[in-house]
Amino acid sequence: MEVRVRIQRYNPEVDEKPHWEEYTVEVEPTDRVIDALHQIKWFQDGTLAVRRSCLHGICGSDAMLINGRNRLACKTLVRDLGKVITVAPLRGFRVIKDLVVDMEPFFRKYRSVMPYLVNDERPPARERLQSPEERARFDDTTKCILCAACTTACPSFWADSRYVGPAAIVQAHRFIFDSRDQAWRERLQILNENTGVWRCRNIFNCVEACPRDINVNKAIAEVRQALITGSRGIEEPE
Amino acid sequence: MYPTTPRESGTFGARPRPAGGFELWSWYFMRISGAVLLLLAVFHLLWMHLVIGLDNITFETIVRRWTGPLGAFWRVYDLALLVFALTHGMNGARWVINDYVHRRGWNLGLKSALGVLYALLMLMGAYVIFTFQAPPTIVAP
Numbered sequence A: 001m002e003v004r005v006r007i008q009r010y011n012p013e014v015d016e017k018p019h020w021e022e023y024t025v026e027v028e029p030t031d032r033v034i035d036a037l038h039q040i041k042w043f044q045d046g047t048l049a050v051r052r053s054c055l056h057g058i059c060g061s062d063a064m065l066i067n068g069r070n071r072l073a074c075k076t077l078v079r080d081l082g083k084v085i086t087v088a089p090l091r092g093f094r095v096i097k098d099l100v101v102d103m104e105p106f107f108r109k110y111r112s113v114m115p116y117l118v119n120d121e122r123p124p125a126r127e128r129l130q131s132p133e134e135r136a137r138f139d140d141t142t143k144c145i146l147c148a149a150c151t152t153a154c155p156s157f158w159a160d161s162r163y164v165g166p167a168a169i170v171q172a173h174r175f176i177f178d179s180r181d182q183a184w185r186e187r188l189q190i191l192n193e194n195t196g197v198w199r200c201r202n203i204f205n206c207v208e209a210c211p212r213d214i215n216v217n218k219a220i221a222e223v224r225q226a227l228i229t230g231s232r233g234i235e236e237p238e
Numbered sequence B: 001m002y003p004t005t006p007r008e009s010g011t012f013g014a015r016p017r018p019a020g021g022f023e024l025w026s027w028y029f030m031r032i033s034g035a036v037l038l039l040l041a042v043f044h045l046l047w048m049h050l051v052i053g054l055d056n057i058t059f060e061t062i063v064r065r066w067t068g069p070l071g072a073f074w075r076v077y078d079l080a081l082l083v084f085a086l087t088h089g090m091n092g093a094r095w096v097i098n099d100y101v102h103r104r105g106w107n108l109g110l111k112s113a114l115g116v117l118y119a120l121l122m123l124m125g126a127y128v129i130f131t132f133q134a135p136p137t138i139v140a141p
Helices: A033-044 A104-112 A132-136 A155-159 A166-176 A184-191 A205-209 A216-229 B022-056 B059-067 B071-100 B104-131
Strands: A002-009 A019-026 A063-066 A069-072 A084-088 A095-097
Touching: A002 A033, A019 A033, A033 A084, A069 A205, A104 A166, A155 B071, A166 A184, A166 A216, A184 A216, A205 A216, A216 B022, B022 B071, B059 B071, B071 B104
Parallel strands: A002 A084
Antiparallel strands: A002 A019, A063 A069, A063 A084
């Protein structure tokens, strides 16, 4: 089938402001948006800048605004979009070129919530054991691939880029509710700031945007609850 | 290398419990006051429109209400409405300023003005509620 792909192009070295360009490509209905973009870049216009890596929806490189919603170009089928496909870079980040945005501020916020296991105790001879129930407590937030679809769909983040954003809260949640982790109080302290979880206005754009179907708003609500009660609902040793 | 004794660094888990802080309480207050306001405002609306009736809302009606046998109840009720509605609304406006005004000077200036307005309206309202007396022309029921 023939589809028209409208792409928001911007080369800050040449262009004054972003503009739209339209391409016509021949694709199968079961092709993905990234296949259409490949066709354009490889056979029509090599100047198009687009970032992708694994092409299987797990590396988080090719999140972009497709037909008005943040999605992964490698996970969205052409047949679900119709004859006209509009593609624009993620909102709220500086555009480096065309569909490639500067993700560094996003990763800085990710690092700010200590997204790693902290445990000072001497590890047992084998694994640090955990019951299936304890593992299930944070299962949903382990699915995050750091594509930034949620954070760049969030009006609170658009309004104030100092807001830590849904993705960083999801990553903090993954460790706060891990029974093996000991730094959950520090993480809660970080998210208790003015730019932390209290900036969330429950708009639910993040839930709609997440290509991994994470219930982002629920994770944020659970972090807030932990802050209000001062407990993460896991029995602490000592 | 792993630390040789448990909890060697003493860094983690050493801080106080993470509850508390102004932003936390302001968020929590919004949930509570939102629920309280729903009851207060709905009752206020039903009472004024259905029980008293739209055409009967006059200065005299309010005077009689505040000075009548249930005067203390109505004054407390109106005070609660004032405190919750004003604080809830002003805190919402403070959030909006924090969200959208990023220049430090403007942010602080606007929030200071908001604080002054808040104090002024609160004092004026409370002053009236606490000190109001029926004018001699209107006889209390």
